[in-house]
Structures are given as structure tokens and as C-alpha cells.
Amino acid sequence: MRRVFIYGAGEAGVMVLGEIRKRPGENIAVLGFIDDDSLKRGSSIEGVEVLGGCSMLRAAIRERAVNEVIIAMPSIRKPIIKQIVRICRSEKVKLLIVPSTREIIEGTVRFHQLKEIDPSDLLIRDEVIIEEERIRESVQSKTVLVTGAAGSIGSALVKKLLNYSPFRVIALDCNENALFYLLRDLEWSGTGGYARVVPVVSDIKDSHLASDVFELYKPDLVFHAAAYKHVPLMERNVRMIYLNNVIGTFNILSLAALYGVERFIGISTDKAVHPVSVMGKTKRVCEIMIQAFVKKGLHASSVRFGNVLGSNGSVITVFKRQIRRGGPLTITSPEMSRYFMTVDEATSLVLQAGTLDADGGVFVLDMGQPIMIKDLAESLVILSGLTPGRDIEIQYTGIRPGEKIHEELFYKEKSVRSVFSGIYVEEYDIPDAPFLERIESSLDCIHTMEDTEILQLMDEIIEPHYAQKETAVAG
DSSP: OEEEEEEOOSHHHHHHHHHHHTOGGGOEEEEEEEOSOGGGTTOEETTEEEEEOGGGHHHHHHHTTOOEEEEOOTTOOHHHHHHHHHHHHHTTOEEEEOOOHHHHHHTOOOGGGOBOOOGGGGOSSOOOOOOHHHHHHHHTTOEEEEETTTSHHHHHHHHHHGGGOOSEEEEEESOHHHHHHHHHHHHHHTSSGGGGEEEEEOOTTOHHHHHHHHHHHOOSEEEEOOOOOOHHHHHTOHHHHIIIIIIHHHHHHHHHHHTTOSEEEEEEEGGGSSOOSHHHHHHHHHHHHHHHHHHTTOOEEEEEEOEEETOTTOHHHHHHHHHHTTOOEEESOTTOEEOEEEHHHHHHHHHHHTTSOOTTOEEEEOOOSOEEHHHHHHHHHHHTTOOBTTTBOEEEOOOOTTOOSSOOSOSSSSOEEOSSTTEEEEOOOOOOOTHHHHHHHHTTTTTTOOHHHHHHHHHHHHGGGSSOOOOOOOO
8 A cells, every 4th residue: 555645735735635535546545744834733634634844754754654755835945855855765755746836726736747856856955046147247149159059068058048148159069960959949948049049060079160160150158068978988989089078179279269259168077086087087188278278368267067967868867767667777886976966057057157257267066965876876766656676676787987986076175165155166377388289289190099198198188287276266
């Protein structure tokens, strides 16, 4: 039997109770309402007792042997959801949620509509709030180039940029199919943003093609999101990731400097901190390269991410696919942890970084404590209405090539706060070095270089810049 608590003793909760009672064949027993309104405690609704609020949820679950909680509060606050998620995960209790406020208002909540919680609710910390007007001032009436515009971050960035009234957004990607679907999304959204997006099928690895884009559109701002990112896969494809991530970034930086763009923002990763993977090394080289171009007069910075919840190929999407197939969920190590952020946070951080004066600096979001991957897996199973270890097996497969057990966000133990709460910056004074010339000259021999030679070149660039100097940032 499904022994259920309904969290929320309001209109939505009563609707859910009614739907359950219409289906006696489902074998569901509603054993109580949970509600944080102290005035409702001890009362009875449709014959079901209101037991109390979130503070007593864990004890009530144990006392009444509840195996499922249904959240029926469309206006429930994020911190409360996070508490419920943590309790249900630790007690191995299934968790579902009613659809949306609209269905509640229309009175159309149906039992079959109950769904899983958004992955962002798995974050222990609160999401970072950005300063909208400052972003609008930096973007309004500008021509903005987004490379990698059809990827998870790039496409979200294109959509978010349209909220700030740019003159136009140049959406550049070599994946014409994904670019097509981005345009369809914009067209179907009905916002009119489609008319301000110029789709460009091109390749940042080809400097001549990239140059044509700058010559034709003369962008004011550049957000460089194009990159190969899958760590184990790219361990076997060293030449291609070097060409795309390093040479491609060099090409876009060179053109940004040549055409005098107002601001260049490069997207990096926590895997660039003390990198062991090929992908991490390419991204660290790009961070250093951006600093070198700043010395040549370009206004540029990097933004360093952790893992992005729900991005293409991310652990969330992999786990969800495995859950739909009935398992097992595969995790490399029970000790594995990662920093996570939402797509919305990631794009907001990029846009906010574009308004800050910290040329050459690396902006990093305060992502709280890292999340254990096994805890994330168990939470997703529970939020899918299943029980870990019973309905879905979890298997450990071993560390893959290029992976770390734990990632780091900073080179230093303590970095400097920016003027925005929750955003930090590492700022470096890099020594003069001829590595830009070495990167440029590698183009002439990249097709004959061995993987070991490419890796050695990147190591020689990275090694002198491990120990860096922190300085404060003026906003």
C-alpha cells in the first residue's frame, strides 16, 4: 500500500485528496496533511488530520510508516522544498509535486499530472540573484556575438540576452541541426526575439570563416561558449579538442582584439583548476590566453563554472535516461562529488560578469558545498517516485580517464568578493611569455604533432601560472 502525506492543506491539497479518493484501486492511504500554518494544526480536512509543519515531517514519516509525500503547494518557497527533499531522501520516501499554479487556479489538477521536482531543487544553497538593470545597460542596443550558440549554455544565453533589448544577437555554431531547433524554440516562444537573432553556421577553428563573421556584423560584445566539454571522450581526441578549444579561442580572441569589441567573456570550467584532464588543460590555457590578450589591450574576462544541472550530456540527463530504462544508475565512485549550478545561474553569471571591471580576472559563482554524486542519484530516484536499491539499482563503475574524485573552484584558498553577492573573482598578473606565438605557430604543424607533444605544449603554458596573485576588484 502507498502510505501518503500531502504537504499543503490548502485548495491544491484538497484537490489531490479528492483525486486519490476517486481511485480506490490505486491502493493509496492518505495518512495526514503537513502544513506550516500553525492555525491549521490539529484540524481535520475531509476527515484527514493536519499534523504540523516541516519541522515534524521526519518524525511523522517514521511514526506513521509513510512511504510517499506529495507536495501540493504551488507557492511553496525554495528553502522548504530543499528541506523536504533532504528529509525524503534520507528516509527513502518517494516525492511528487502538483503541476503548477495555473492548474490550481483552473481547478484542473489531476492525479496523473503529479510530477517530479525540478533538478534545481536539489541545490542545497539559494540561487544567486543578479542585477538586471546593470546587465540591460551593458547589452541594450548592442550587437552581441554568442559562439557555441546552439549548446546548453549558448542557447540559454541567446534567449536570456533577448530580455535586455540588444540590437541583434549573432548565434554562431557549427551544428546546423541544433541551431535550427534553437530558432524554432525562439519562434514558438512568441516573444518576437526570433527577428533579432541572426543564425550563422560557421566554425571557430577556421580563422577565415570566423573573420567573415566579425567583418560582416562587427559585434560589440562577445560571449564565447563554443567548446568540446566531455572529459572521458576528449581524452581520446586530443588534437580535435586542442583545435576547437585552444585554437578556436585564439581565433576569436584575435578577432575581438582586431575589431575592438567592447567586452569579451570566455566560459571556463572548474576542471581548469589544477587540471588533470585534456579538457581541463585546454580550458586553463584559454584562461591564461585571455589574460595575455588583456595585456594587449582587449577588455576580457573568464567565467568559471561547476557542473550545470540539466545541460546536454550532464549527469542529470544521464541519470534520468537510466531511470526511464529501469536502471541501473551508474556512478564512477561512491566518493565522487561535484559543484552544481542551474542553467539560469550559469547564464546570469556570464551576463553579470560582462558588466564588471576585472580585465583578465576569472569570475566564479559561490556554489556552496559540493554535492555527492551518489546523493544526487538517490535524490533523482526518489523524485521520480521510486526507491533506490529496490526499484532502481545503483552500480559503481570506477573512475574514467581524465576524471577527479573532487573538483576545485579556485587556485587560492580564498578569493576576492566582487561587488555582487555570491560572485568571486581571481585576478592575475601574468608574466610576459611568448606562448601566444607558440599557439599560433602550432597551427602550421598541428596535423603532424603527436598527442604527447600537444599535451606537453599545454603543460608548458600552464605550469608557470599555477601560483597566482590575488587582488581586490573594483566594481
